[in-house]
Amino acid sequence: VCVCVCVCVCSLKHVLNASTCREAGGADIRVLIVTAHPDDECMFFAPTIIQLVELHASVHLLCLSQGNYYNKGAQRKQELLNSCAVLGIPDSRITIVNQKNLPDDPKAQWKVSVVSSVIMKHIRAHSFNMVLTFDGRGVSGHANHIAIHKALTLSLSVLIDCCFLSLVTVGFLRKYISFLELPLSCLLPSCLCCCTGLQGYRRARVSVDTAGKDV
Numbered sequence: 001v002c003v004c005v006c007v008c009v010c011s012l013k014h015v016l017n018a019s020t021c022r023e024a025g026g027a028d029i030r031v032l033i034v035t036a037h038p039d040d041e042c043m044f045f046a047p048t049i050i051q052l053v054e055l056h057a058s059v060h061l062l063c064l065s066q067g068n069y070y071n072k073g074a075q076r077k078q079e080l081l082n083s084c085a086v087l088g089i090p091d092s093r094i095t096i097v098n099q100k101n102l103p104d105d106p107k108a109q110w111k112v113s114v115v116s117s118v119i120m121k122h123i124r125a126h127s128f129n130m131v132l133t134f135d136g137r138g139v140s141g142h143a144n145h146i147a148i149h150k151a152l153t154l155s156l157s158v159l160i161d162c163c164f165l166s167l168v169t170v171g172f173l174r175k176y177i178s179f180l181e182l183p184l185s186c187l188l189p190s191c192l193c194c195c196t197g198l199q200g201y202r203r204a205r206v207s208v209d210t211a212g213k214d215v
């Protein structure tokens with residue numbers, strides 16, 4: 001069980017309004033997870049989503065592309081919906097953006113103003129009090145992930161009563177040290193450390209399998 005617990009652990013670094021996060025009970029949390037591509041939600045945010053859903057938070061997903069890099073956008077869109085269903089996010093809480101100026105492409109530099117506009121419009125429309133996304137290194141280093149972090153960081157000043165958390169990028173070694181990662185994640189400073197049990201681990205694995213292996 002220990003190994004399973006450790007595989008599904010992640011830390012999120014607090015950026016703004018820590019008190020909002022601490023004071024919000026699970027049922028009071030309206031959280032938006034912002035990703036760039038289908039698969040991101042299960043590859044990077046599965047433990048977080050599973051734990052927030054277990055806390056009865058209202059979890060929404062905004063994915064800024066259909067993941068059309070290999071011209072499989074329609075398929076990957078459906079895979080995202082299936083993956084989210086496993087994780088506990090219903091279709092009604094999922095928004096998948098399909099804009100030509102936000103292509104799924106590691107060589108494409110998404111304009112910060114465009115990304116910011118899309119995200120802020122969504123946050124205002126749904127009154128979220130917590131937003132989660134990648135940190136400045138993009139977790140996997142993908143340029144589209146980093147663009148989202150830049151856009152949100154620049155928009156923080158207008159986010160009132162909203163907690164912004166970013167998923168901590170860890171080095172190659174920490175990604176693959178299995179259960180040894182658990183004490184590290186718990187001990188290192190972070191605003192929110194999500195750790196799932198065996199059931200959560202299995203659900204995360206199913207969501208990844210459901211979403212397919214293309215990243």
Ligand SMILES: [Zn+2]
Nearest residue numbers: 036037040142
């Ligand atoms: Zn991605």
